[in-house]
Amino acid sequence: MEKDRIVEQIKDIVLYKTGKTIDEVSPQAKYEASSIMIMDDIKEDWAKTTKKNKDRRNAYYFSAEFLIGRSFGNNILNYGLNHEAEGVAEELGISLSALEEMEEDPALGNGGLGRLAACFMESAATENLPLQGYGVRYSQGLFKQYFNQGFQMEEGDDWTALGDPWSLRKQAETKIVNFKDQKVLAVPYDTPVIGYRNKNINTLRLWQAEAINGFDFSKFNNSLYDDSMSTKNRAEDITRVLYPNDSQKAGKILRLKQQYFFVSASIQDIVSKYKQHFPLDIKFKDFSKYHIFQLNDTHPVMAIPELMRLLLDENFLSWEEAWKITKKVFAFTNHTILQEAMEKWSEDIVETVNPRCFEIIKEIDRRFIAELKESKYTNEKIEELRIVSKGTVRMANLAIRTSIKVNGVAELHTEILKKDTLKDWYELYPSKFLNKTNGITPRRWLVYSNKELSNYITELLGSDDWILDLSKLKELEKYLDDETVLKRINEIKYNNKVRLAKYIKENEGVDIDPNSIFDIQVKRLHEYKRQLLNALHIVYLYNKIKSNPEIDIVPRTFIFGGKAAPGYFRAKSIIKFINEIAKLVNNDPIVSKKIKVVFVENFRVSYGEKIYPAADVSEQISTAGKEASGTGNMKFMLNGALTLGTYDGANIEIFKEAGEDSNFVFGATVEELKEIESTYDPEQLYLNDEVIKETVDILKSDIINDNGSYMFLEIYNSLIANKNEKPDAYFVLKDFHSYVKAHEKIDKEYRDSLSWARKSLKNIANAGKFSSDRTIKEYANEIWDI
Numbered sequence: 148m149e150k151d152r153i154v155e156q157i158k159d160i161v162l163y164k165t166g167k168t169i170d171e172v173s174p175q176a177k178y179e180a181s182s183i184m185i186m187d188d189i190k191e192d193w194a195k196t197t198k199k200n201k202d203r204r205n206a207y208y209f210s211a212e213f214l215i216g217r218s219f220g221n222n223i224l225n226y227g228l229n230h231e232a233e234g235v236a237e238e239l240g241i242s243l244s245a246l247e248e249m250e251e252d253p254a255l256g257n258g259g260l261g262r263l264a265a266c267f268m269e270s271a272a273t274e275n276l277p278l279q280g281y282g283v284r285y286s287q288g289l290f291k292q293y294f295n296q297g298f299q300m301e302e303g304d305d306w307t308a309l310g311d312p313w314s315l316r317k318q319a320e321t322k323i324v325n326f327k328d329q330k331v332l333a334v335p336y337d338t339p340v341i342g343y344r345n346k347n348i349n350t351l352r353l354w355q356a357e358a359i360n361g362f363d364f365s366k367f368n369n370s371l372y373d374d375s376m377s378t379k380n381r382a383e384d385i386t387r388v389l390y391p392n393d394s395q396k397a398g399k400i401l402r403l404k405q406q407y408f409f410v411s412a413s414i415q416d417i418v419s420k421y422k423q424h425f426p427l428d429i430k431f432k433d434f435s436k437y438h439i440f441q442l443n444d445t446h447p448v449m450a451i452p453e454l455m456r457l458l459l460d461e462n463f464l465s466w467e468e469a470w471k472i473t474k475k476v477f478a479f480t481n482h483t484i485l486q487e488a489m490e491k492w493s494e495d496i497v498e499t500v501n502p503r504c505f506e507i508i509k510e511i512d513r514r515f516i517a518e519l520k521e522s523k524y525t526n527e528k529i530e531e532l533r534i535v536s537k538g539t540v541r542m543a544n545l546a547i548r549t550s551i552k553v554n555g556v557a558e559l560h561t562e563i564l565k566k567d568t569l570k571d572w573y574e575l576y577p578s579k580f581l582n583k584t585n586g587i588t589p590r591r592w593l594v595y596s597n598k599e600l601s602n603y604i605t606e607l608l609g610s611d612d613w614i615l616d617l618s619k620l621k622e623l624e625k626y627l628d629d630e631t632v633l634k635r636i637n638e639i640k641y642n643n644k645v646r647l648a649k650y651i652k653e654n655e656g657v658d659i660d661p662n663s664i665f666d667i668q669v670k671r672l673h674e675y676k677r678q679l680l681n682a683l684h685i686v687y688l689y690n691k692i693k694s695n696p697e698i699d700i701v702p703r704t705f706i707f708g709g710k711a712a713p714g715y716f717r718a719k720s721i722i723k724f725i726n727e728i729a730k731l732v733n734n735d736p737i738v739s740k741k742i743k744v745v746f747v748e749n750f751r752v753s754y755g756e757k758i759y760p761a762a763d764v765s766e767q768i769s770t771a772g773k774e775a776s777g778t779g780n781m782k783f784m785l786n787g788a789l790t791l792g793t794y795d796g797a798n799i800e801i802f803k804e805a806g807e808d809s810n811f812v813f814g815a816t817v818e819e820l821k822e823i824e825s826t827y828d829p830e831q832l833y834l835n836d837e838v839i840k841e842t843v844d845i846l847k848s849d850i851i852n853d854n855g856s857y858m859f860l861e862i863y864n865s866l867i868a869n870k871n872e873k874p875d876a877y878f879v880l881k882d883f884h885s886y887v888k889a890h891e892k893i894d895k896e897y898r899d900s901l902s903w904a905r906k907s908l909k910n911i912a913n914a915g916k917f918s919s920d921r922t923i924k925e926y927a928n929e930i931w932d933i
């Protein structure tokens with residue numbers, strides 16, 4: 148029997164690894180052995196896929212982040228071992244969920260951009276598309292977050308401390324990366340990306356930096372101990388830590404070194420494999436037939452000069468020959484219009500990282516300008532478009548100039564790029580621009596994380612085909628008026644809420660009531676995402692309940708999760724603010740009967756898997772125009788939450804698919820904001836609006852306490868009286884009343900539980916578009932031609 152074979156194999160691995168029998172070892176050892184067993188099981192299929200893809204055109208996803216989350220449960224599901232898994236765990240003397248909880252989340256990404264890369268890898272494997280991931284194997288993933296007196300604290304994330312059963316070190320394929328001031332080894336670690344039930348297994352290759360001569364014995368013998376260690380440390384520094392900024396540039400030389408490190412290793416890897424495969428094609432005439440590199444934002448853009456360098460200096464092609472190839476093999480995804488996220492590097496930093504690449508960039512720029520002059524472009528326009536200007540290298544310009552295609556990540560976002568942010572580029576290269584609305588993998592974000600709903604969908608549709616064709620969910624619409632189905636939808640949601648409440652009790656120590664509305668905002672902390680608007684609304688409710696304790700409102704639990712970049716003071720202030728509101732609300736005997744607030748610690752992929760299935764309301768409340776797409780919004784929708792959101796990013800497409808009447812739309816549109824922008828005066832709004840004033844004034848009161856940090860005064864000033872920057876730049880006060888009204892509508896509509904369930908089902912039924920299977924097929928057909 149399959150189950151017995153698996154159990155025997157795991158016991159064997161336990162014995163080999165520990166010298167002990169299964170009943171003598173820790174849960175961690177059982178987890179490790181089970182993972183190794185899976186790696187062993189898949190090895191032939193993995194090798195077969197690798198071999199098959201050798202002869203085909205491949206796409207390569209270059210990304211500084213892959214936020215893959217835990218592998219164990221997802222691999223069991225995708226490889227089709229899930230029917231045996233519970234029984235196997237039982238034989239090992241442990242529950243399956245206890246085994247799963249042994250795995251550290253590899254947090255090799257910050258947020259949306261890194262998680263998107265992970266969803267794309269899974270979908271490509273599932274769709275039998277030859278897509279290889281290339282990135283960085285950070286020793287320290289994104290910091291772990293905890294709270295001390297309501298303040299965010301950060302702790303290192305040594306995610307491999309207990310080993311990493313999901314990767315194989317491929318020592319023999321090590322590369323050398325040259326910087327101006329050091330040479331380091333790039334050692335690849337390969338992780339399998341298992342397609343759903345198709346035996347197709349692609350590869351995610353992450354590079355780790357190591358010293359060439361790890362330990363200098365001559366120096367050591369001369370008792371220059373520090374010196375002998377420093378070469379090793381300086382090498383390992385390059386991949387030591389993931390920069391914790393999401394939608395914000397780092398601007399540090401080490402960051403550009405990380406970027407150049409992984410793209411140099413990747414391009415060398417790919418070029419050397421090509422030469423092995425086609426030793427006669429010394430002019431690389433067919434290189435562009437076999438390769439297409441997707442640049443995930445500007446982080447991997449150094450791949451462009453690096454490919455030129457390899458073709459020119461190491462393979463002796465002429466500039467024209469090399470450029471012709473380079474111009475055919477890159478495509479670029481833009482993920483933001485925020486200026487603070489646009490990477491621009493000062494010339495001396497680029498020069499210090501790799502002088503030859505800097506020279507090549509300048510030559511690309513020189514030739515580009517000559518071309519523009521030829522086409523009678525004005526100096527003004529040329530200044531906008533050029534790559535090197537005023538002492539800085541603009542990475543987006545280099546990417547757009549070189550790429551065959553440039554894409555935004557949601558319809559609105561792409562329109563803003565064309566009309567506004569990249570207007571001049573769109574004029575120059577209109578046919579390069581296209582939209583690829585983001586998506587999420589339904590395997591991790593529904594089948595794995597919400598088994599009860601997933602099983603019910605299969606029961607209703609009479610087949611599980613929908614897992615591979617999410618548009619089939621549309622057929623659920625025939626049950627929109629079926630009371631039995633609607634009741635079951637509510638029951639499943641309730642069960643998921645009970646599970647989350649239990650987990651939150653265990654992990655945060657807060658009691659929450661599964662009968663209350665679970666109203667959830669989980670995402671990175673950023674002013675444009677407006678967690679502050681959510682918080683101020685809670686203050687408004689608090690005041691309302693205080694002045695009228697008998698008020699009739701449906702009990703509500705506001706759940707927050709998300710990390711602030713350690714250097715982002717105001718984002719940290721907002722966390723502190725929410726934590727103080729939580730304390731105030733939860734400790735008030737009257738208010739806490741109606742509302743509760745909890746900010747969960749250390750929100751991450753595995754926490755998301757527990758949260759999304761339990762949400763009634765999905766908070767997607769960014770300032771219109773600022774959230775490029777959002778993908779959390781899709782995870783909530785697919786799990787039956789109703790969206791409370793602005794006309795921003797992919798929210799607009801969610802409203803379009805599921806209908807505005809199944810969601811709660813509020814706030815100013817991009818056009819409206821553009822119109823009032825120059826005259827917007829939040830101070831007047833505040834002074835003339837009693838409700839807003841009373842709400843905002845809590846920041847200056849002694850009802851809550853920022854422990855002398857001045858954080859709350861700083862938030863207050865940012866809204867009303869800021870001298871150094873535009874006050875309320877994200878229009879929190881502008882949208883406040885509209886947001887309050889939308890919440891009142893939620894309160895009203897939730898009372899009709901069948902009608903709510905109908906809207907929930909409407910959302911699930913129309914979430915098909917947001918499968919990353921759809922997205923990845925669009926990339927494959929319209930950009931990659933694979």
Ligand code: Z15
Nearest residue numbers: 259260394482483556774775776777
């Ligand atoms: C990041 O997570 C995103 C954009 C960025 O420029 C950086 Cl540096 C990080 C996010 C967007 O904010 C989000 O709207 C989008 O859904 C996600 O990328 C994936 O495209």
